[in-house]
Every structure is written in C-alpha cells, then in structure tokens.
Amino acid sequence: MTIRKPAAQHAPVAYGVLTDSIGYRLHLADLVNMQGIARALAGTGMTAARFTALELIGANPGIKPARLATAMMVERSNLVGLVRYLSDQGWVQATEGTNRREKSLELTAAGDSALRELHRRLARHEAKLASTLSAGERDTLSRLLARLAGI
Numbered sequence: 001m002t003i004r005k006p007a008a009q010h011a012p013v014a015y016g017v018l019t020d021s022i023g024y025r026l027h028l029a030d031l032v033n034m035q036g037i038a039r040a041l042a043g044t045g046m047t048a049a050r051f052t053a054l055e056l057i058g059a060n061p062g063i064k065p066a067r068l069a070t071a072m073m074v075e076r077s078n079l080v081g082l083v084r085y086l087s088d089q090g091w092v093q094a095t096e097g098t099n100r101r102e103k104s105l106e107l108t109a110a111g112d113s114a115l116r117e118l119h120r121r122l123a124r125h126e127a128k129l130a131s132t133l134s135a136g137e138r139d140t141l142s143r144l145l146a147r148l149a150g151i
Helices: 016-020 022-041 048-059 065-072 076-088 109-129 135-149
Strands: 092-099 102-107
Touching: 022 048, 022 109, 048 065, 048 076, 048 102, 048 109, 065 076, 065 102, 076 092, 102 109
Parallel strands: none
Antiparallel strands: 092 102
C-alpha cells in the first residue's frame, strides 16, 4: 500500500473533527512509519513484528515467551508464529527455562549478525522519519509517544 500525499493542484480537504484528533494523527504517522519500515526491510523476509520480537529477544537474553508477548502487547498465541519464523531462520533458540513447562529464548550467533544488519537498515529509516524534526523535538515526541503507550 502506498500512502498518497495530497497533490498541490487539488482543493484542500476538510477533515472536520479529525483536524485536531490525536488518534487520527497517530494513525497517519503510523502509516508513514510502517510504510518506511516495509521499505527498509524489503527483501529480508522480516516484518515490523518479526523485527520487534528479534530485537526484544536480543536485548533480553533468556526472556520467556509470556514476557515477550507482554512487552510486544500481543497475545501469547500470536507470538508462536513469530518465534517459529525466527527459529526456522536459525536466529533464535529456545533453551531450558527455570521450569520444564516454559522455555527461555535467546539469539544465536546468526541471529545476532542478522539483527546488526537490520539495525543498519532501520537506522536509515529512522533518520529519514525524523529528518524534519530538531533533536529537541524528536526527544519530546519520543517521550510523549512513550507516555501515550504507557511505556
């Protein structure tokens, strides 16, 4: 899906209550962000959700699937396919947890290498996304979004 920016020759559209809607503006910003992430990850087989899972596993070696699902704000059942994909790529392995019923997740050496490459790709996206903001505006926006998300 390509997000179309309004052409200059068209008359402006009235947005009604959406003009001042934080939710609507977040929605539009998220569309721009997700489209940029898709471009950055093109050809890798990765999605934003797969990257998020890989990043959180890398940053939290030994994380339990239930905790990972909570951190990603998804149902644990939705996490199964993500972890399976990462495991099938050889990037994540499950190890014995503190009890027999729940495994711990950690990156493999290949997963660590893949994550470094994904960081390079996404850094370019982040730089482009924030290119119209000053450093102070970027910090402020980041803090405000974290507050809205409850993180």
